[in-house]
Amino acid sequence: FSGDSVVTLLDYGAGNVRSVRNAIRYLGFDIKDVQTPEDILNAKRLIFPGVGAFAPAMDVLNNKGMAEALCTYIENDRPFLGICLGLQLLFESSDENGPVKGLGLIPGVVGRFDSSNCFSVPHIGWNALEISDDSEILDDICNRHVYFVHSYRAMPSDKNKEWISSTCSYGDRFIASVRRGNVHAVQFHPEKSGDVGLSVLRRFLLPKSTLTKKPTEGKASRLAKRVIACLDVRTNDQGDLVVTKGDQYDVREQSEENEVRNLGKPVELAGQYYKDGADEVSFLNITGFRDFPLGDLPMLQVLRYTSENVFVPLTVGGGIRDFTDANGRHYSSLEVASEYFRSGADKISIGSDAVYAAEEYLRTGVKTGKSSLEQISTVYGNQAVVVSIDPRRVYLKSPDDVEFKVIRVTNQGPNGEEYAWYQCTVNGGREGRPIGAYELAKAVEELGAGEILLNCIDCDGQGKGFDLDLVKLISDSVSIPVIASSGAGCSDHFSEVFNKTNASAALAAGIFHRKEVAIQSVKGHLLKEGIEVRI
Ligand code: 1PR
Incomplete structure (x- = not known):
C-alpha cells in the first residue's frame, strides 16, 4: 500500500464495519487494516468506526497497546475520523455498563438517553444537525438528515465546547460531532447516511483544494419519520432467489401452476429503492424458519452485493435461531446473526424465536440470557436487534373472553364484534401461539429488542391501509421504535399512520414492487402534510 489512496482502518473485530469498508472503497480508496500500534502512528489518515459496547472496546484498545498510540496520533493533530463509538471513546468515561474510563482526550461523560422524556431509546433514524461554521467535513450536509443509531451520547459543556462542531436534538441536545484541527469524530453514521454521508467521508479523505461546496439546501429540523422498503425473499420452485409478495402471507399465484409470485431480483430492487430514497431496506428470508440460512448462501451474497452500493441501513430477518445441520x-443463533452482520446487515430481525423467548420469559419471569434475542443484543447492542411480530386479529364479543390485552376496535368484526386481540404467530403465520402482540412487544423490549417490526397478517398485501388500532396499541406501549407494516396501498396511508399513531417508521412492499406508488411520491406527500421526512 502506498500513496494518497490508502486509508488506515482501525477495526478491532467487534462487529460489522463492512459498510464503512464499502463506503471507503466506493469513494475509490484502498484500505490498510491496523494490526499493531505502529500502524496507527504511521497512518496517513485513520478512520475508527467504533462498534459494540464501550467497555469491551476500551479493553481491546488497552490490551493491544492501541489506546496510547491513538492518543499520541490524535494529540499530534494527525487526520482522524471516529464514527459513533469512535467518537464516544474520545471522552473521559461512559456510563455504559460503567463508569468505564475512555481515552480522556475530550472532557465529559457519555451517558444514556433518558427514555422518560417520551422519546424512544435507542435513538434510531435520520435526524437534523445544528452545525457550527468551521465543521469542515460537514460542509455538504446543508440542513439535510443524517443517520443515527445509538443509546448513549455525550453532552455539550463549557469544558468541551471548543471541540463541538455540531449538535443534534433528541430529548437532549447532544454532541453530534467534534472537530479540532485534523481530528474529527461523528456520532452519526456517514456510511449509512446516503449521499450526504458519502460527502462527509469524501471531505475527510480528499484534499480541501479539490472540493467545492455543493449548493444543495435541505430543510431538516428534527427526527424524520422513516419510509422502509421491504423485500420478502425466498427460493422459487426453479431454485432462484426471488423477491416475492403475499396476500395475507400467501405468496403463491392463484393459478393452476400455483407458483411463487416473482416480483424481481433482490439486489437490483434494493439498489433501486436506495436510489428512490428508501430510508432503509429490509430483507425477510420468509422460508428461513424451515431452511437453514447459513446453508442459504445466496441470501448472504444478496447482502454482500447490496451493501456495496446501498448506503442506508440494511435489515435481514428469517431463520435466526439455533440450528443443528444434517x-x-x-450453529448458535449468535453465529447465524454474526454471519449476516459480516455480510453487510446492520440489523437482524427475529420472528418465531422471539415469540418462544417471550413465552418462556412470561411463564418463568426469568431472563436466562440464553435466547437468541438476548445473546445477539448483548453482543451487538439492542439497536441491532429488531423483533418482527406477525399477529392475526381475533375478534371477540367481550373484553373478558381472553387473558390477553384486548382493544375496542374502530371497525366492528364480521359478526358485529366490538373487541379484538392480536394473536402472535410463528413459522410465517402458520401457527398461532398463546401470546398477544401487546404481551410480546412488552416482553421483547425487556429482553433487549431495539425495535419492533409490526406486521399484521389480516392487512398484508391488501392495500387498505395499516391496522391503526394495532399500531397505536403497540407504539403507545413500548419505548423502543415501532415500524408499522402491512397494508399500505397509497401515500395517504403513510400520513394516516404517522398522524394517528406513534410509529417511527412505515414499511411497505407490494406497492413499491408493483410500481403503483414511488417512494419519492410517498415522501412528497408526507412533506406536504407537514410530516418531517428525509429528502
Ligand atoms: O420466524 O425468525 O424465521 O422470521 C420469518 C420472517 O419472515 C418474519 O419476519 C415474518 O414476518 C416473515 N414472513 C414469513 N412468512 C411470510 C410470508 O409472507 N409468507 N413475510 C413473511 C412477512 C410481511 C411483511 C410485508 C408487509 C408489507 N411479510 O414484511 O412485507 O406486510 O406488505 P404490503 O406492503 O405489501 O402489505 P423467522
Missing part, C-alpha cells in the same frame, strides 16, 4: 454440527 451432519450434527450445531
Whole structure:
C-alpha cells in the first residue's frame, strides 16, 4: 500500500464495519487494516468506526497497546475520523455498563438517553444537525438528515465546547460531532447516511483544494419519520432467489401452476429503492424458519452485493435461531446473526424465536440470557436487534373472553364484534401461539429488542391501509421504535399512520414492487402534510 489512496482502518473485530469498508472503497480508496500500534502512528489518515459496547472496546484498545498510540496520533493533530463509538471513546468515561474510563482526550461523560422524556431509546433514524461554521467535513450536509443509531451520547459543556462542531436534538441536545484541527469524530453514521454521508467521508479523505461546496439546501429540523422498503425473499420452485409478495402471507399465484409470485431480483430492487430514497431496506428470508440460512448462501451474497452500493441501513430477518445441520454440527443463533452482520446487515430481525423467548420469559419471569434475542443484543447492542411480530386479529364479543390485552376496535368484526386481540404467530403465520402482540412487544423490549417490526397478517398485501388500532396499541406501549407494516396501498396511508399513531417508521412492499406508488411520491406527500421526512 502506498500513496494518497490508502486509508488506515482501525477495526478491532467487534462487529460489522463492512459498510464503512464499502463506503471507503466506493469513494475509490484502498484500505490498510491496523494490526499493531505502529500502524496507527504511521497512518496517513485513520478512520475508527467504533462498534459494540464501550467497555469491551476500551479493553481491546488497552490490551493491544492501541489506546496510547491513538492518543499520541490524535494529540499530534494527525487526520482522524471516529464514527459513533469512535467518537464516544474520545471522552473521559461512559456510563455504559460503567463508569468505564475512555481515552480522556475530550472532557465529559457519555451517558444514556433518558427514555422518560417520551422519546424512544435507542435513538434510531435520520435526524437534523445544528452545525457550527468551521465543521469542515460537514460542509455538504446543508440542513439535510443524517443517520443515527445509538443509546448513549455525550453532552455539550463549557469544558468541551471548543471541540463541538455540531449538535443534534433528541430529548437532549447532544454532541453530534467534534472537530479540532485534523481530528474529527461523528456520532452519526456517514456510511449509512446516503449521499450526504458519502460527502462527509469524501471531505475527510480528499484534499480541501479539490472540493467545492455543493449548493444543495435541505430543510431538516428534527427526527424524520422513516419510509422502509421491504423485500420478502425466498427460493422459487426453479431454485432462484426471488423477491416475492403475499396476500395475507400467501405468496403463491392463484393459478393452476400455483407458483411463487416473482416480483424481481433482490439486489437490483434494493439498489433501486436506495436510489428512490428508501430510508432503509429490509430483507425477510420468509422460508428461513424451515431452511437453514447459513446453508442459504445466496441470501448472504444478496447482502454482500447490496451493501456495496446501498448506503442506508440494511435489515435481514428469517431463520435466526439455533440450528443443528444434517451432519450434527450445531450453529448458535449468535453465529447465524454474526454471519449476516459480516455480510453487510446492520440489523437482524427475529420472528418465531422471539415469540418462544417471550413465552418462556412470561411463564418463568426469568431472563436466562440464553435466547437468541438476548445473546445477539448483548453482543451487538439492542439497536441491532429488531423483533418482527406477525399477529392475526381475533375478534371477540367481550373484553373478558381472553387473558390477553384486548382493544375496542374502530371497525366492528364480521359478526358485529366490538373487541379484538392480536394473536402472535410463528413459522410465517402458520401457527398461532398463546401470546398477544401487546404481551410480546412488552416482553421483547425487556429482553433487549431495539425495535419492533409490526406486521399484521389480516392487512398484508391488501392495500387498505395499516391496522391503526394495532399500531397505536403497540407504539403507545413500548419505548423502543415501532415500524408499522402491512397494508399500505397509497401515500395517504403513510400520513394516516404517522398522524394517528406513534410509529417511527412505515414499511411497505407490494406497492413499491408493483410500481403503483414511488417512494419519492410517498415522501412528497408526507412533506406536504407537514410530516418531517428525509429528502
Ligand atoms: O420466524 O425468525 O424465521 O422470521 C420469518 C420472517 O419472515 C418474519 O419476519 C415474518 O414476518 C416473515 N414472513 C414469513 N412468512 C411470510 C410470508 O409472507 N409468507 N413475510 C413473511 C412477512 C410481511 C411483511 C410485508 C408487509 C408489507 N411479510 O414484511 O412485507 O406486510 O406488505 P404490503 O406492503 O405489501 O402489505 P423467522
